[in-house]
Amino acid sequence: MRAAHFLQDARRRFGLHARILLALAVLGAAVPAARAVEPNERLANPALEARARAISVNLRCLVCQNETIDESNAGLAHDLRVFLRQRLLAGDTDSQAVQAIVNRYGDFVLLKPPVMPATYILWFAPFGLALCGVAGLVVWLRRSNAAPDADAALLAKPLNASEQKRLETLLKESDH
Amino acid sequence: MTRRALYMLPVVLFLVLAGYFAYALRPNHDPHELPSAMIDKEAPAFILPGLNGDGISRDGLKGSPVVINFFASWCVPCREEEPMLMRLADREHIPLYGIDYKDHPEDASRLLAEFGNPFRRIGQDVDGSVGLNFGVYGVPETYVIDSAGHIRKRFVGPLTAEQVKNELLPLLKSLGKS
Numbered sequence: 001m002r003a004a005h006f007l008q009d010a011r012r013r014f015g016l017h018a019r020i021l022l023a024l025a026v027l028g029a030a031v032p033a034a035r036a037v038e039p040n041e042r043l044a045n046p047a048l049e050a051r052a053r054a055i056s057v058n059l060r061c062l063v064c065q066n067e068t069i070d071e072s073n074a075g076l077a078h079d080l081r082v083f084l085r086q087r088l089l090a091g092d093t094d095s096q097a098v099q100a101i102v103n104r105y106g107d108f109v110l111l112k113p114p115v116m117p118a119t120y121i122l123w124f125a126p127f128g129l130a131l132c133g134v135a136g137l138v139v140w141l142r143r144s145n146a147a148p149d150a151d152a153a154l155l156a157k158p159l160n161a162s163e164q165k166r167l168e169t170l171l172k173e174s175d176h
Numbered sequence: 177m178t179r180r181a182l183y184m185l186p187v188v189l190f191l192v193l194a195g196y197f198a199y200a201l202r203p204n205h206d207p208h209e210l211p212s213a214m215i216d217k218e219a220p221a222f223i224l225p226g227l228n229g230d231g232i233s234r235d236g237l238k239g240s241p242v243v244i245n246f247f248a249s250w251c252v253p254c255r256e257e258e259p260m261l262m263r264l265a266d267r268e269h270i271p272l273y274g275i276d277y278k279d280h281p282e283d284a285s286r287l288l289a290e291f292g293n294p295f296r297r298i299g300q301d302v303d304g305s306v307g308l309n310f311g312v313y314g315v316p317e318t319y320v321i322d323s324a325g326h327i328r329k330r331f332v333g334p335l336t337a338e339q340v341k342n343e344l345l346p347l348l349k350s351l352g353k354s
Contacts (some may be wrong), residue, residue: 062210062313075278079308104311106213 004125036073041081043089052085055094060111068111113140204338206270211320212330213311219319219327220309224299225299227276227284232299234325241328241351242271243344244319245295246307249276249283251315259332261294268345277307306314322351 001142043049053070061072069077069084080101087097101109101138113119159167200207200216214220223233237244245261247254264270274295276284281300288298310319310327320329329347331339 065208075304076313079304083305083308097239102213103215104309105313106311108210 036071036077037081041078041085043085048085048088052081052088055098056081056084058111059098060109062105062109148175172176209332210313212327214296214327215273215330216326216328219325220306222299222301222303222306222309224275224306226267227274227281227298227300228288230297232273232275237273237321238325239323240271241320241322241348242273243348244273244275244321246275246277246310246312246315246317246319248279248315249287251277252278253334254316255287255291257316258291258294260335260337260340262292264340264344265294265296270344270348273295275306275311276300278302278304318344320347320351 006138031046037053041122045050055068057068061067061069061074061077061080062070063074063076067074067077069080084097084101092100098110099133108113113122208255221234223231225231233319243264245257247257261272264328266271272295274297276298278301284298284300299306305311307315310317311330316334318331319327322328328351329343331344335344
């Protein structure tokens with residue numbers, strides 16, 4: 001009796017929250033997880049479809065600019081997905097199909113920029129900078145290793161006459 | 177001496193970076209605007225059925241420079257661009273052709289009835305395949321094609337008065353507009 005009463009009370013108190021949570025969970029399950037490839041776009045041949053998917057995760061949707069055409073819901077991404085599949089059906093190799101899209105939309109459509117003279121800085125500058133840093137470090141370490149030796153050589157040498165005189169004046173001054 | 181040169185290094189690096197940023201952020205430059213991959217290449221072949229008249233084809237347009245504008249009734253910036261296109265057609269007598277991109281013919285006809293038709297002829301690209309072959313990634317886009325059928329220039333987005341004055345008209349003049 002008391003337990004039933006407690007349950008009823010709990011339901012009254014937490015019912016609203018529970019229902020909201022449940023609704024959110026259902027909504028979350030209903031929204032597909034960032035997969036924009038629509039069923040009617042898919043190819044019947046699973047091997048071709050797998051190739052199309054593999055290619056399209058490396059192609060940029062030019063409307064959204066940082067999404068792949070595989071993920072984007074933009075109309076252009078849809079057109080490119082269909083175009084890509086048409087090319088594969090027509091017998092293109094992967095690189096031919098990609099080249100057909102690059103010919104139309106330029107290298108920017110590739111999410112991974114190709115290595116070519118215009119992108120040498122992009123690809124090699126980090127290594128160049130790292131090399132500069134290592135070179136700088138080596139020079140700096142060598143100098144700081146060489147410095148103690150130089151100091152030691154200086155200390156081993158006896159003072160000459162003028163140095164001795166200067167030392168005496170300095171010591172005399174500090175006596176005051 | 178070499179040490180002093182070393183102290184200048186950060187200043188030099190700063191100046192190089194500042195120069196690069198100033199270049200990348202220069203005014204009237206939209207970093208999202210993409211250069212067309214089709215510049216100086218032959219325009220893709222197309223034969224399109226006409227909207228309220230004869231259709232257009234690439235080979236049919238060869239022989240004199242033309243301007244092709246991709247538009248659609250569902251595209252808001254295209255409506256914004258419409259007065260500029262009307263002015264180009266009426267005042268500058270630009271050979272302007274339209275390609276109605278992924279659109280319903282009735283909707284496009286309604287748009288043109290409302291705003292006026294600046295185009296000599298219009299082709300219907302219902303499935304957008306001609307747009308895809310041109311590398312269109314959003315309407316409106318405007319292409320200048322020379323008499324040999326090569327793409328010479330692409331404008332992305334509504335044509336502005338500056339673009340028309342500084343780029344489009346001089347280019348057409350150099351191509352020998354007829």
